[in-house]
Amino acid sequence: QVQLQESGPGLVKPSETLSLTCTVSGGSISSYYWSWIRQPPGKGLEWIGYIYYSGSTNYNPSLKSRVTISVDTSKNQFSLKLSSVTAADTAVYYCARGGAVAGIKRPNWFDPWGQGTLVTVSS
Amino acid sequence: QSVLTQPPSASGTPGQRVTISCSGSSSNIGSNTVNWYQQLPGTAPKLLIYSNNQRPSGVPDRFSGSKSGTSASLAISGLQSEDEADYYCAAWDDSLNGPTFGTGTKVTVL
Numbered sequence: 001q002v003q004l005q006e007s008g009p010g011l012v013k014p015s016e017t018l019s020l021t022c023t024v025s026g027g028s029i030s031s032y033y034w035s036w037i038r039q040p041p042g043k044g045l046e047w048i049g050y051i052y053y054s055g056s057t058n059y060n061p062s063l064k065s066r067v068t069i070s071v072d073t074s075k076n077q078f079s080l081k082l083s084s085v086t087a088a089d090t091a092v093y094y095c096a097r098g099g100a101v102a103g104i105k106r107p108n109w110f111d112p113w114g115q116g117t118l119v120t121v122s123s
Numbered sequence: 124q125s126v127l128t129q130p131p132s133a134s135g136t137p138g139q140r141v142t143i144s145c146s147g148s149s150s151n152i153g154s155n156t157v158n159w160y161q162q163l164p165g166t167a168p169k170l171l172i173y174s175n176n177q178r179p180s181g182v183p184d185r186f187s188g189s190k191s192g193t194s195a196s197l198a199i200s201g202l203q204s205e206d207e208a209d210y211y212c213a214a215w216d217d218s219l220n221g222p223t224f225g226t227g228t229k230v231t232v233l
Contacts, residue, residue, distance in 0.1 A: 044226055045160075045168065045213075045227075047223065050221075060219070060221055061219065061221075099173065107222065108174065109213070114167065
């Protein structure tokens, strides 16, 4: 059974870069889409972006200028970098596997999800 | 910003049927399939329904999904106390060129 685990600093200073890693266990990172999704405290879910195991990416236009998602298939990990963070980027960050319908080259749903990690932006 | 609109709250007594609506547009629900996620308090979201009406293995058949035009619905029949959670719809949005989530509905079991 595939499991995902986020890791990284829980506190980031304003204007700095948020960096998180998601480690995939119980299965290979190959042949799937891998995504980052965030949830500000008490609010709803926001898709950040996803990467295919081959390295192709797609980002939320509202964050595109600040986001980089990368994959390391040798370590079964993928990572998120979000630059120039502000307090508005404070959220629980989730990584998730994207499930796809045959013939449609994009993630149609997200399952499973990691447990999430709270990142607070504050000086 | 969520482009899929859900009622903020819904409630019912144990055993009742509760329905949650999700309203979108032609660029999302109108042209793509809908998924539903359940988020129990303090936990990560869990896939509940995919491709409009399909249940992943392990999801009770008390949960059902449907779609019509630019709207979708999640029904919970035989409501149980453990169903108290936040529920989110989601769909691919062609304008965003990415997935978008609903505003979320908090279900309370009275």
